[in-house]
Amino acid sequence: MITVAVDWQYRRAMLGPQAFAVHQCIAQKAGCCVTDRQKRDHVRENPLSNPPTPSILVVEDERHIARFLEFVLHKEGYTVESAFDGDEAVQRLQSHTYSAVLLDLGLPGRSGQEVLRYLRSSEERDKTVVIVLTAKFSGDVLHEVLAAGANAHCPKPVAPSTLLRKLKELGVANGYCAATGGTNPTILEECRL
Amino acid sequence: MDQPELAECDPTKVLENFEDCPEILGPVAKLFREAYVPDMQALRRALENRDSVNFAFIAHKIKGSASYFRADHVTHIAGQLEERGQRKDLNGVHAMVEELNRALNSLSRALKQAEERLEVRL
Numbered sequence: 001m002i003t004v005a006v007d008w009q010y011r012r013a014m015l016g017p018q019a020f021a022v023h024q025c026i027a028q029k030a031g032c033c034v035t036d037r038q039k040r041d042h043v044r045e046n047p048l049s050n051p052p053t054p055s056i057l058v059v060e061d062e063r064h065i066a067r068f069l070e071f072v073l074h075k076e077g078y079t080v081e082s083a084f085d086g087d088e089a090v091q092r093l094q095s096h097t098y099s100a101v102l103l104d105l106g107l108p109g110r111s112g113q114e115v116l117r118y119l120r121s122s123e124e125r126d127k128t129v130v131i132v133l134t135a136k137f138s139g140d141v142l143h144e145v146l147a148a149g150a151n152a153h154c155p156k157p158v159a160p161s162t163l164l165r166k167l168k169e170l171g172v173a174n175g176y177c178a179a180t181g182g183t184n185p186t187i188l189e190e191c192r193l
Numbered sequence: 194m195d196q197p198e199l200a201e202c203d204p205t206k207v208l209e210n211f212e213d214c215p216e217i218l219g220p221v222a223k224l225f226r227e228a229y230v231p232d233m234q235a236l237r238r239a240l241e242n243r244d245s246v247n248f249a250f251i252a253h254k255i256k257g258s259a260s261y262f263r264a265d266h267v268t269h270i271a272g273q274l275e276e277r278g279q280r281k282d283l284n285g286v287h288a289m290v291e292e293l294n295r296a297l298n299s300l301s302r303a304l305k306q307a308e309e310r311l312e313v314r315l
Contacts, residue, residue, distance in 0.1 A: 064228065157263070
């Protein structure tokens with residue numbers, strides 16, 4: 001049995017009680033841990049079988065876009081937080097190390113470029129994967145953000161499949177049970193064991 | 194003065210980016226509707242104040258925001274307004290700002306229709 005790296009409260013809120021009950025039942029039949037207690041027991045008994053879930057910070061001032069990206073990433077099993085301006089992003093980065101940051105450039109307060117410079121100013125945060133998201137992509141902007149240390153870019157509107165593929169290519173792999181709606185084939189095998 | 198008729202946004206197109214996750218359209222559309230009215234007010238205020246930097250910033254914001262719903266007409270007009278702001282040339286853009294407002298209202302209606310279609314499907 002494998003621990004499901006899914007925020008069940010979030011799923012319950014998104015799906016509503018009836019659809020969630022069906023969803024949870026399918027996951028149980030597939031051999032996944034579905035309650036917090038089962039998860040805790042499983043982690044205690046199998047400390048090495050539960051890789052940490054990659055955490056992603058979405059930095060985007062448009063709340064509906066942030067919400068959309070949060071949903072897409074949650075669905076794939078990532079842990080997601082959002083910051084709605086550059087200053088909030090820096091505050092979050094000061095207190096937490098993320099696997100990846102999805103960074104809009106046109107932000108209120110500190111710009112996306114400033115947040116990127118802040119990220120790359122420390123050795124610890126330097127390992128964080130940065131994907132820049134923006135609607136304005138001239139060659140100059142692209143050159144500037146890549147030179148400043150961004151790992152990749154996604155022009156807006158971001159297609160979920162493209163974003164997830166880029167994250168995987170950059171080594172920010174998710175790890176959760178495919179039986180609950182994910183797509184990671186490795187984890188699906190583990191679920192079936 | 195009569196406004197020229199505007200082609201309505203297509204609810205089917207609006208749904209394109211949400212095919213893999215239709216359940217999120219409702220919450221996302223709600224947030225978009227809450228944001229675009231104050232955004233338009235801010236755009237008009239920037240125009241009144243001849244603040245071309247802020248004008249370009251808000252037009253850019255609206256462009257990126259509507260692009261998630263494949264609202265080509267909105268993104269096109271917002272892109273033109275952004276460019277005018279960047280060139281610091283805000284003369285005669287009032288009509289375009291009002292056209293953008295009508296296009297956003299049309300998008301809002303299309304989102305409602307798309308949500309209703311999804312309710313039937315889900």
